Amino acid sequence: YFAKRFAYAYITPATAPCRADPGAFIRRVFRTLALDLPQSFELLPPGHGADATVRFRTPDDREAAMRRQPFELDGATVKLVREGETSNCSRARNDYIAHVALRDYPVEQRTEKEIGANCARFGFVREIDPACFTAPDLATVHVVLQLGQPREIPHEVRIRYHGGSTSVVPVEIVRLWDHAHSSDADGQYVPLFQAPTAAA
Numbered sequence: 001y002f003a004k005r006f007a008y009a010y011i012t013p014a015t016a017p018c019r020a021d022p023g024a025f026i027r028r029v030f031r032t033l034a035l036d037l038p039q040s041f042e043l044l045p046p047g048h049g050a051d052a053t054v055r056f057r058t059p060d061d062r063e064a065a066m067r068r069q070p071f072e073l074d075g076a077t078v079k080l081v082r083e084g085e086t087s088n089c090s091r092a093r094n095d096y097i098a099h100v101a102l103r104d105y106p107v108e109q110r111t112e113k114e115i116g117a118n119c120a121r122f123g124f125v126r127e128i129d130p131a132c133f134t135a136p137d138l139a140t141v142h143v144v145l146q147l148g149q150p151r152e153i154p155h156e157v158r159i160r161y162h163g164g165s166t167s168v169v170p171v172e173i174v175r176l177w178d179h180a181h182s183s184d185a186d187g188q189y190v191p192l193f194q195a196p197t198a199a200a
Helices: 022-033 059-068 112-119 130-134
Strands: 006-012 042-044 052-055 071-073 076-082 096-102 124-128 141-147 156-160 166-178
Touching: 006 022, 006 059, 022 042, 022 052, 022 071, 022 076, 042 112, 059 076, 096 112, 112 124, 112 141, 112 156, 124 130, 130 141
Parallel strands: none
Antiparallel strands: 006 052, 006 076, 042 052, 071 076, 096 141, 096 166, 124 141, 156 166
């Protein structure tokens, strides 16, 4: 389910000025050409050589956007490509999957949006351990990231609040592996974490 919410956005031509700020352009494309589609998607760091990774709220939202293509605006085209269908589009590589532990993670930052934003400078979040959302304050948050260079993973993440205060979250690499080992025969991402089972 989680992987089916992702698409990779490629902007052409390569010389298009909008590629300098792809996120803003992609949002403008949706607001201009597809206002009837859900606008609640998130834009994450690029993967598979794309200009941006788009995480839709549901798989149905992604498929609705896929059917609406192509998106053409101001002389540029945005093409969305599903997970597992990027082999002919890749301009760069994000070859690694990392399971990382974010220690002493503040509870007020424990949402998909905030965790994704706090990890965005070194990778994009593939999945989050569901157990973290009900854990107490300052509990460890386990996430799976896809990234290009493991050395980009920092020793700590600093979370800055509007009031000027900062939380320092230590980052521990639990495990690192090639992304191919997290894909099934169809190239779809295979989740590491299991959803919690309901109590009987």
